[in-house]
Amino acid sequence: MTLLSGGLSSLLESIFHPRSVAIVGRSDPWVRWLLKFGYRGRLYAIHPHYEEVAGLKVYSTLRDVPEPVDLAILNVPAPLFRGIIQDCGANGVKAVTSPACGFSEAGTEEGKGLEAEISNLARRLGIRIIGPNCIGIYCPDSGLTFCDGMSCQKGQLGYISQSGTNATRLVRLANLRGIYFSKAIAYGNACDLGASDFIEYFMNDPETEIVAAYIEGVKDGRRFFNVVKECAKKKPIIILKGGLTNAGSRATSSHTGSLGGIETTWSAFFKQTGAIRADSVEEITDIAMAILYLPCPRGRRVAILGSGAGGGVALADACERAGLSVPPLLDETRKDVEKVLPPVGGSARNPVDGGPPVPSSSVIRKGLRLVAADSQIDFIMVHMNVDLAWFFDSLDELRERISDLISVARSLSKPTAVVLSATPGTEEQNVLSEAQQRCLEAHLPVYTTYEGAAKGTAKFINYREFIGGISA
Amino acid sequence: MTLLSGGLSSLLESIFHPRSVAIVGRSDPWVRWLLKFGYRGRLYAIHPHYEEVAGLKVYSTLRDVPEPVDLAILNVPAPLFRGIIQDCGANGVKAVTSPACGFSEAGTEEGKGLEAEISNLARRLGIRIIGPNCIGIYCPDSGLTFCDGMSCQKGQLGYISQSGTNATRLVRLANLRGIYFSKAIAYGNACDLGASDFIEYFMNDPETEIVAAYIEGVKDGRRFFNVVKECAKKKPIIILKGGLTNAGSRATSSHTGSLGGIETTWSAFFKQTGAIRADSVEEITDIAMAILYLPCPRGRRVAILGSGAGGGVALADACERAGLSVPPLLDETRKDVEKVLPPVGGSARNPVDGGPPVPSSSVIRKGLRLVAADSQIDFIMVHMNVDLAWFFDSLDELRERISDLISVARSLSKPTAVVLSATPGTEEQNVLSEAQQRCLEAHLPVYTTYEGAAKGTAKFINYREFIGGISA
Numbered sequence: 001m002t003l004l005s006g007g008l009s010s011l012l013e014s015i016f017h018p019r020s021v022a023i024v025g026r027s028d029p030w031v032r033w034l035l036k037f038g039y040r041g042r043l044y045a046i047h048p049h050y051e052e053v054a055g056l057k058v059y060s061t062l063r064d065v066p067e068p069v070d071l072a073i074l075n076v077p078a079p080l081f082r083g084i085i086q087d088c089g090a091n092g093v094k095a096v097t098s099p100a101c102g103f104s105e106a107g108t109e110e111g112k113g114l115e116a117e118i119s120n121l122a123r124r125l126g127i128r129i130i131g132p133n134c135i136g137i138y139c140p141d142s143g144l145t146f147c148d149g150m151s152c153q154k155g156q157l158g159y160i161s162q163s164g165t166n167a168t169r170l171v172r173l174a175n176l177r178g179i180y181f182s183k184a185i186a187y188g189n190a191c192d193l194g195a196s197d198f199i200e201y202f203m204n205d206p207e208t209e210i211v212a213a214y215i216e217g218v219k220d221g222r223r224f225f226n227v228v229k230e231c232a233k234k235k236p237i238i239i240l241k242g243g244l245t246n247a248g249s250r251a252t253s254s255h256t257g258s259l260g261g262i263e264t265t266w267s268a269f270f271k272q273t274g275a276i277r278a279d280s281v282e283e284i285t286d287i288a289m290a291i292l293y294l295p296c297p298r299g300r301r302v303a304i305l306g307s308g309a310g311g312g313v314a315l316a317d318a319c320e321r322a323g324l325s326v327p328p329l330l331d332e333t334r335k336d337v338e339k340v341l342p343p344v345g346g347s348a349r350n351p352v353d354g355g356p357p358v359p360s361s362s363v364i365r366k367g368l369r370l371v372a373a374d375s376q377i378d379f380i381m382v383h384m385n386v387d388l389a390w391f392f393d394s395l396d397e398l399r400e401r402i403s404d405l406i407s408v409a410r411s412l413s414k415p416t417a418v419v420l421s422a423t424p425g426t427e428e429q430n431v432l433s434e435a436q437q438r439c440l441e442a443h444l445p446v447y448t449t450y451e452g453a454a455k456g457t458a459k460f461i462n463y464r465e466f467i468g469g470i471s472a
Numbered sequence: 473m474t475l476l477s478g479g480l481s482s483l484l485e486s487i488f489h490p491r492s493v494a495i496v497g498r499s500d501p502w503v504r505w506l507l508k509f510g511y512r513g514r515l516y517a518i519h520p521h522y523e524e525v526a527g528l529k530v531y532s533t534l535r536d537v538p539e540p541v542d543l544a545i546l547n548v549p550a551p552l553f554r555g556i557i558q559d560c561g562a563n564g565v566k567a568v569t570s571p572a573c574g575f576s577e578a579g580t581e582e583g584k585g586l587e588a589e590i591s592n593l594a595r596r597l598g599i600r601i602i603g604p605n606c607i608g609i610y611c612p613d614s615g616l617t618f619c620d621g622m623s624c625q626k627g628q629l630g631y632i633s634q635s636g637t638n639a640t641r642l643v644r645l646a647n648l649r650g651i652y653f654s655k656a657i658a659y660g661n662a663c664d665l666g667a668s669d670f671i672e673y674f675m676n677d678p679e680t681e682i683v684a685a686y687i688e689g690v691k692d693g694r695r696f697f698n699v700v701k702e703c704a705k706k707k708p709i710i711i712l713k714g715g716l717t718n719a720g721s722r723a724t725s726s727h728t729g730s731l732g733g734i735e736t737t738w739s740a741f742f743k744q745t746g747a748i749r750a751d752s753v754e755e756i757t758d759i760a761m762a763i764l765y766l767p768c769p770r771g772r773r774v775a776i777l778g779s780g781a782g783g784g785v786a787l788a789d790a791c792e793r794a795g796l797s798v799p800p801l802l803d804e805t806r807k808d809v810e811k812v813l814p815p816v817g818g819s820a821r822n823p824v825d826g827g828p829p830v831p832s833s834s835v836i837r838k839g840l841r842l843v844a845a846d847s848q849i850d851f852i853m854v855h856m857n858v859d860l861a862w863f864f865d866s867l868d869e870l871r872e873r874i875s876d877l878i879s880v881a882r883s884l885s886k887p888t889a890v891v892l893s894a895t896p897g898t899e900e901q902n903v904l905s906e907a908q909q910r911c912l913e914a915h916l917p918v919y920t921t922y923e924g925a926a927k928g929t930a931k932f933i934n935y936r937e938f939i940g941g942i943s944a
Contacts, residue, residue: 101827107819147863149898163782165857172859172895216785242782247798248789250821280786280923310635310714313688314752317720326719347579349722355573385637387644391619423644426621451752 155180606660627652
């Protein structure tokens with residue numbers, strides 16, 4: 001069943017911004033989460049055996065609720081669905097979502113049969129389903145969340161995930177890197193609304209600048225291909241496909257009842273649609289970071305400058321492996337850079353080593369300006385290993401050096417990415433977290449791994465080339 | 473110049489356990505670090521213009537020091553080396569190391585000439601050189617360190633690194649994961665002693681169980697090949713080769729004056745020597761974790777059990793990509809596992825999903841025992857996404873669930889690795905750090921990324937197959 005775009009769009013609008021939400025069955029912790037997260041609509045709790053939960057009156061059934069509900073969260077076991085969906089119909093519920101298992105993902109005839117029966121019943125009653133076997137909707141703007149601990153801040157990323165774990169993981173990872181969401185949907189078995197519907201919605205959603213998706217499998221292959229291809233022309237779409245190996249594929253079929261695709265099919269899919277392939281949840285954030293914060297370079301030639309020659313080597317290797325080019329600097333640039341480096345211990349080739357273990361602010365400032373002026377260079381990566389408390393008298397000194405680096409980086413004439421690495425769990429990691437924040441305020445993309453910086457920026461540039469944004 | 477093994481061994485012994493160390497030139501911060509780290513020998517500071525540093529008497533030159541010094545750290549500019557090396561000869565210094573730059577790594581005729589001259593002079597005077605352009609020696613047993621913040625705890629890893637940044641990074645990363653070092657050497661330009669010498673030493677060092685190396689380039693290719701091959705027969709040797717791409721290779725030649733090799737040459741090198749290839753400093757710790765904590769599985773067939781189906785899919789994909797096999801469980805195992813899973817929401821295929829979002833302790837206990845008894849399974853990976861504060865009433869509840877998982881894992885009849893992931897910077901990361909510690913106390917290898925667990929264990933198994941430890 002496919003709705004026209006207009007109908008689908010207005011349906012999903014009312015799912016993301018429901019005027020009223022009912023939680024049917026065990027209402028804790030959903031009621032608690034929604035109250036804490038600040039859901040702005042009317043909230044109803046439905047349970048046959050309770051009278052009150054978290055200060056809310058509890059209704060025995062949806063039939064008693066005094067208004068038609070936009071979204072019902074069914075926190076009840078699968079066998080109760082027949083009756084509850086009938087109640088939803090009587091109330092006039094627009095859409096349901098549910099964490100309940102025991103449907104097609106169980107791999108049993110019984111589970112598949114129940115899912116088909118429920119889908120048919122809902123369709124007859126005019127109710128749309130997200131799920132089952134999913135955690136549902138996260139929308140900071142309306143105060144909906146699918147679990148505790150998600151940021152209330154609105155952002156530009158629209159995310160769909162067939163897995164609840166990957167949904168909450170990406171939101172947390174991204175939030176910690178300063179990337180926020182317009183909306184996210186964890187949609188599980190996709191027995192009714194599925195990836196193609198959500199992507200079509202995000203493609204046209206003015207609040208969403210980037211679409212990201214964790215996909216285990218799709219049932220409407222041709223439509224999915226077309227929607228993704230159309231979306232990629234309008235805005236970047238990043239896809240992480242789970243289950244590309246034999247074992248992974250077997251797992252996805254039991255997880256969400258989907259047929260996983262094989263590597264070659266999906267490689268062709270990415271090539272033809274222009275969707276950006278991510279290989280992990282972390283990589284989704286790396287790519288989104290480049291899209292959101294890196295002005296698009298004219299090409300893939302990067303100059304690397306920083307501290308720690310070992311780090312420069314690793315970053316150069318990572319860049320070339322990711323398909324970027326790290327060319328030698330022009331002779332004239334090299335000679336000029338040599339003049340600003342310390343007499344010994346630096347290197348004016350590309351990667352430029354400002355002298356161990358930390359280049360002075362003056363070297364960073366002058367060196368970066370010279371490198372950015374090189375006509376054969378399209379963009380810059382500045383890197384510093386922040387594990388340097390031992391080198392400075394105080395962490396404040398380290399902070400100052402990083403501040404200098406950021407203020408120079410923001411003033412350059414070419415797109416610039418910052419790579420700051422620190423060992424997790426050390427005191428320098430706190431300095432790093434502050435520095436990440438300052439980079440984003442200065443509108444500089446900031447990475448904490450060499451591979452992340454290389455792949456994130458390379459995949460962004462690949463995408464822009466695909467859609468014709470780069471002539472190089 | 474090659475010493476016989478006996479001579480080399482005793483020389484390096486006295487470099488790692490020097491009875492006396494002299495710091496020539498700017499003595500801060502080295503003196504401060506060594507005093508804090510607890511260096512157990514006699515310490516001399518040498519400077520023409522000071523009388524006292526950190527409570528130590530300062531000598532004007534090495535000629536005034538009342539005993540021959542085992543190790544001199546030359547913290548002076550390159551042009552002063554001629555005179556200082558003469559002083560070393562007069563004192564009877566056994567070996568010198570130095571952070572000074574401006575030698576062959578500078579790429580100038582002058583730098584190369586000076587390095588050759590200094591090497592010749594030292595050889596005539598019977599002095600061995602580690603470096604220059606390096607941070608030198610870390611040996612917790614004798615209280616030597618190459619910078620502040622390294623652990624005083626002794627361990628089984630012997631590490632050589634051509635880069636100072638990578639030396640300190642690996643030590644810190646490994647320390648935080650509970651992996652410690654017998655000795656480490658950051659050796660820079662290798663104008664005298666080099667990778668082959670150090671590996672030969674570690675190969676025979678009873679305190680070293682695993683050898684790890686960050687190599688930018690080698691000058692004695694044939695000997696290096698032979699030494700690494702011989703070492704791999706005796707104990708695992710993990711090598712990270714920096715500069716495998718064009719740009720990386722150009723960078724290594726300016727960093728330590730070495731000629732970097734190309735990808736194909738080094739691929740053949742790994743295949744023929746049995747050295748374990750690591751592609752990042754992080755991966756060295758992943759591989760060492762498996763070697764130190766995973767009893768060697770009989771083969772590469774892994775069963776995966778845990779929480780969060782999305783995580784199971786990702787781990788299964790990572791395992792197959794790393795060359796492990798994640799086969800379906802035997803029919804009888806599957807049926808038995810199904811009986812202990814919750815009625816809905818789990819999966820008894822491989823990966824086994826214990827039910828979202830966290831399987832009960834009973835499911836973990838019974839499920840893992842059944843899976844471990846499957847004759848087609850060689851080892852087990854148990855995984856849990858620890859980002860679960862939202863699911864529990866308190867972090868203590870989360871801690872208890874992880875404790876249960878660890879206590880079951882340690883009691884299994886087959887080798888077992890634990891994979892615990894959390895978002896960095898969250899309160900769950902503290903829980904994760906404690907859990908990592910408890911895993912190691914229970915002698916279970918513990919990983920925080922799917923790729924790390926997959927590659928670390930796969931490369932360990934590959935190595936054991938290479939040396940004939942596995943018949944599968």
